[in-house]
Amino acid sequence: MSEQFEPVIIGFTCNWCSYRAADMAGMGRIKYAPNIRLIRLMCSGRLDPTFIIKAFAGGADGVLVSGCHPGDCHYIEQNYKAMRRFYLLRRLLAQMGIEPGRLKLLWASAAEGQIFADEVTKFTEEVRALGPLNWNPTAALEAEQIIHEPAEVAA
Amino acid sequence: MEKERIGVYICHCGSNIAGTVDVAEVSRWAGEALKDRGVVVSRDYKFMCSSLGQELIQKDIKEQGLTRVVVAACSPHLHEQTFRNACKEGGLNPYLCELVSIREQCSWIHPDKAVGTEKAKAIVSGGVEKVIWDEPLEPLRVPINPVTLVVGGGIAGIQAALEVANAGYPVIMVEREPSIGGHMAQFDKTFPTLDCSACILTPRMVEVGSHPNVKLFSYAEVANVSGYVGNFQVTIKQKARSVNTDLCTGCGICQEKCPKKVIDPVFEAGLGYRKAVYTPFPQAVPKYPVIDRENCTYFLKGTCKACEKFCPTGAIDFNQEDEYFTFDVGQIILATGWDLFDARRIPQYGYGRLANVFTSLEFERLSNAAGPTGGKIVLRDGVTVPKSVAIIHCVGSRDKNYNPYCSAICCMQSLKFAHLVHERTGAEVYNFYIDMRTPAKGYEEFYQRLLEEGTHFIRGKVAEITDAARYPGEEGKLIVQAENTLIGKQMRVPVDMVILSAALEPRHDFKEVARLFGISCSEEGWLIERHPKLDPVATMTEGIYIAGCAQGPKDIPASVAQGAAAAARVVGKIQQKEITMEPIRASIDQDKCSGCRICNNMCPFNAISFIEDRMVSEVNPALCQGCGTCVAACPAGAISGTVFSDQAILAQLDGLLLNNVKAIDLTPA
Numbered sequence: 001m002s003e004q005f006e007p008v009i010i011g012f013t014c015n016w017c018s019y020r021a022a023d024m025a026g027m028g029r030i031k032y033a034p035n036i037r038l039i040r041l042m043c044s045g046r047l048d049p050t051f052i053i054k055a056f057a058g059g060a061d062g063v064l065v066s067g068c069h070p071g072d073c074h075y076i077e078q079n080y081k082a083m084r085r086f087y088l089l090r091r092l093l094a095q096m097g098i099e100p101g102r103l104k105l106l107w108a109s110a111a112e113g114q115i116f117a118d119e120v121t122k123f124t125e126e127v128r129a130l131g132p133l134n135w136n137p138t139a140a141l142e143a144e145q146i147i148h149e150p151a152e153v154a155a
Numbered sequence: 156m157e158k159e160r161i162g163v164y165i166c167h168c169g170s171n172i173a174g175t176v177d178v179a180e181v182s183r184w185a186g187e188a189l190k191d192r193g194v195v196v197s198r199d200y201k202f203m204c205s206s207l208g209q210e211l212i213q214k215d216i217k218e219q220g221l222t223r224v225v226v227a228a229c230s231p232h233l234h235e236q237t238f239r240n241a242c243k244e245g246g247l248n249p250y251l252c253e254l255v256s257i258r259e260q261c262s263w264i265h266p267d268k269a270v271g272t273e274k275a276k277a278i279v280s281g282g283v284e285k286v287i288w289d290e291p292l293e294p295l296r297v298p299i300n301p302v303t304l305v306v307g308g309g310i311a312g313i314q315a316a317l318e319v320a321n322a323g324y325p326v327i328m329v330e331r332e333p334s335i336g337g338h339m340a341q342f343d344k345t346f347p348t349l350d351c352s353a354c355i356l357t358p359r360m361v362e363v364g365s366h367p368n369v370k371l372f373s374y375a376e377v378a379n380v381s382g383y384v385g386n387f388q389v390t391i392k393q394k395a396r397s398v399n400t401d402l403c404t405g406c407g408i409c410q411e412k413c414p415k416k417v418i419d420p421v422f423e424a425g426l427g428y429r430k431a432v433y434t435p436f437p438q439a440v441p442k443y444p445v446i447d448r449e450n451c452t453y454f455l456k457g458t459c460k461a462c463e464k465f466c467p468t469g470a471i472d473f474n475q476e477d478e479y480f481t482f483d484v485g486q487i488i489l490a491t492g493w494d495l496f497d498a499r500r501i502p503q504y505g506y507g508r509l510a511n512v513f514t515s516l517e518f519e520r521l522s523n524a525a526g527p528t529g530g531k532i533v534l535r536d537g538v539t540v541p542k543s544v545a546i547i548h549c550v551g552s553r554d555k556n557y558n559p560y561c562s563a564i565c566c567m568q569s570l571k572f573a574h575l576v577h578e579r580t581g582a583e584v585y586n587f588y589i590d591m592r593t594p595a596k597g598y599e600e601f602y603q604r605l606l607e608e609g610t611h612f613i614r615g616k617v618a619e620i621t622d623a624a625r626y627p628g629e630e631g632k633l634i635v636q637a638e639n640t641l642i643g644k645q646m647r648v649p650v651d652m653v654i655l656s657a658a659l660e661p662r663h664d665f666k667e668v669a670r671l672f673g674i675s676c677s678e679e680g681w682l683i684e685r686h687p688k689l690d691p692v693a694t695m696t697e698g699i700y701i702a703g704c705a706q707g708p709k710d711i712p713a714s715v716a717q718g719a720a721a722a723a724r725v726v727g728k729i730q731q732k733e734i735t736m737e738p739i740r741a742s743i744d745q746d747k748c749s750g751c752r753i754c755n756n757m758c759p760f761n762a763i764s765f766i767e768d769r770m771v772s773e774v775n776p777a778l779c780q781g782c783g784t785c786v787a788a789c790p791a792g793a794i795s796g797t798v799f800s801d802q803a804i805l806a807q808l809d810g811l812l813l814n815n816v817k818a819i820d821l822t823p824a
Binding site: 008019022023025027029031032034037038039040043045046048049050051054059060071074076078081085117 | 230231232256258259260261263264265266267270271274277278281673675678695739757759760780781782783784786787788796798799801804805807808809811812814
């Protein structure tokens with residue numbers, strides 16, 4: 001491998017739109033950053049925020065969450081639930097010492113292979129610029145407690 | 156737990172994968188690095204999907220005693236079923252096979268072989284970790300009730316109902332208006348053949364009304380739907396007709412004797428009158444009239460009862476109340492049709508202000524031999540025959556201010572109008588169009604015929620219709636102001652009559668309909684099909700189909716085709732007697748469930764219900780579609796999803812990050 005830092009990115013995609021967008025990008029032989037490794041869920045609504053935290057804890061430098069466009073969900077409206085969880089989690093991540101830029105939400109329809117590829121490349125570069133995460137969840141938790149303790153005392 | 160015996164198969168896909176992934180290396184790596192994870196066989200082969208490739212797997216299942224299979228090849232959307240079937244035939248439960256994509260997501264997206272090989276290793280590793288957690292599953296089988304509900308009695312619904320009924324299965328049809336027939340019953344002629352609409356429609360209506368397999372509810376609506384494919388429960392609200400249909404013979408004396416005349420805003424499009432007790436038109440099916448309680452003198456003032464006095468069978472029943480009926484049905488076809496764009500929304504076209512501006516539906520009634528003028532094309536005063544007529548296309552469609560879509564029927568409808576005006580009045584006809592769209596069989600020929608008949612075609616969007624005369628010859632006329640874009644000139648065309656070819660719009664209550672039946676609609680309000688090309692009449696909700704204009708604007712042939720297509724799908728399902736469903740389902744561990752009910756509201760399919768006496772929630776596996784949102788939401792971790800369980804996803808994550816092999820590396824020697 002080359003000298004430059006190659007981030008590891010985990011992508012959670014839904015079965016119906018975004019995984020098919022990735023299929024479409026491949027079928028179109030569109031070249032994009034190979035750093036992403038996909039996990040196929042049935043729906044972005046299946047995404048338990050724990051998965052994302054586990055991904056960061058397990059060594060991922062970035063996590064992409066991808067689903068059908070709002071209004072296009074195969075399960076009617078579950079991507080909205082994914083969206084709600086996403087924004088909530090992103091705020092929490094900052095408190096845990098993870099840059100919000102390491103987590104990205106992408107809506108991609110089954111036809112949007114090009115968009116999927118472009119966005120993955122863009123995201124890979126953004127994470128590359130942030131550098132390796134090397135997140136130590138235990139240390140982060142301890143830090144969390146230190147921050148919280150005075151607040152509790154005050155309360 | 157006894158260790159699984161896993162077989163890993165890396166596909167070359169000719170050079171599609173082998174070109175940018177060192178398949179032999181991936182295979183060797185999986186056999187060595189993942190040995191401790193249970194991999195006992197690791198092979199690469201030119202085409203895994205070929206019968207030889209499949210036999211390779213089957214042979215290993217038998218000889219090596221494989222309990223899990225991972226195939227690294229193309230996208231699961233292409234060949235997951237192939238490899239599952241191969242495993243099944245080899246004696247392994249098909250759901251213990253995992254197909255991971257190293258083609259679409261790996262070899263095709265990057266030219267560098269070293270990078271591709273590393274990524275493929277991670278993907279294979281993820282698949283191996285996930286497959287360990289896979290469980291043997293059986294497809295779900297649900298018996299199917301052969302009764303079918305058809306909502307909407309227009310031509311699409313009629314066709315669907317007849318197809319299902321003629322195949323020998325029971326149909327319940329629900330129509331909101333007092334008679335079936337829909338918009339087609341309002342028309343005089345149909346394009347491009349100009350055959351009489353009533354002549355081709357009414358025999359179909361009679362067939363529905365008298366079919367032994369069809370139970371018809373007119374003047375009724377669907378009030379509630381519950382259940383799932385094969386086993387829906389529907390509640391039908393029969394609005395009070397005030398006429399006892401068991402006694403009524405449909406003789407029509409009540410309509411004759413009723414002294415109250417009211418404008419008919421529905422069937423006659425506001426152009427004609429009906430009585431307070433009425434059938435919308437003489438050939439109505441069913442033949443029983445209804446009393447319009449909002450206009451009936453008896454209901455308003457407490458006296459009259461002329462209809463009751465004259466009814467020879469005593470069928471009038473002023474005390475009748477709305478009734479509710481509940482039926483079990485297996486499948487549902489929605490053919491709820493369309494509403495006409497309200498032309499008042501375009502004030503510069505003057506509809507509602509300028510008397511002689513008509514909508515397309517008004518003109519249909521005007522030209523109809525059974526309509527208010529007996530088919531005479533006259534101005535609003537009822538006597539004057541127009542000497543010149545302008546027909547405006549795309550009113551409210553192909554216009555970003557109103558509806559962006561093309562209403563599909565207006566060009567042909569306008570040509571039909573032009574022909575009828577020309578034929579019956581000899582008037583000069585001006586068609587103002589944006590683009591002529593005549594794509595179906597015989598349509599272009601009809602257009603050519605109109606060109607030869609001498610209709611004037613002006614390409615330009617009309618800016619204004621006004622009665623303010625500016626030049627000699629314009630007094631007392633309607634002036635159509637438009638730019639003729641073919642010659643780049645402004646035109647003012649004075650005419651006696653203007654017809655607006657108004658857009659087809661979704662039914663005004665599309666949101667309620669979508670919610671009631673648990674399906675989705677587009678931004679505009681058209682019901683959404685499962686696939687725009689390959690599955691145009693099914694919806695994302697199993698067992699619910701759509702046909703006709705409810706799905707989008709279309710003409711009669713297309714509506715009939717969709718009605719028949721939906722019926723074919725329904726009959727096909729009924730004949731299977733039971734429905735096979737993918738066993739991707741959520742289930743709730745009753746011991747872990749705290750009864751918090753968070754999951755109850757997560758499910759858009761109402762699959763989760765709360766059991767009051769045990770204070771726990773339960774998933775109905777036949778309703779559950781397997782999205783897994785409730786699994787992610789459960790704070791107690793009591794819900795798990797088959798195929799995509801927490802453990803399986805987290806294991807795959809670990810595998811993708813290669814933590815499974817790192818852990819081994821870190822183990823002190």
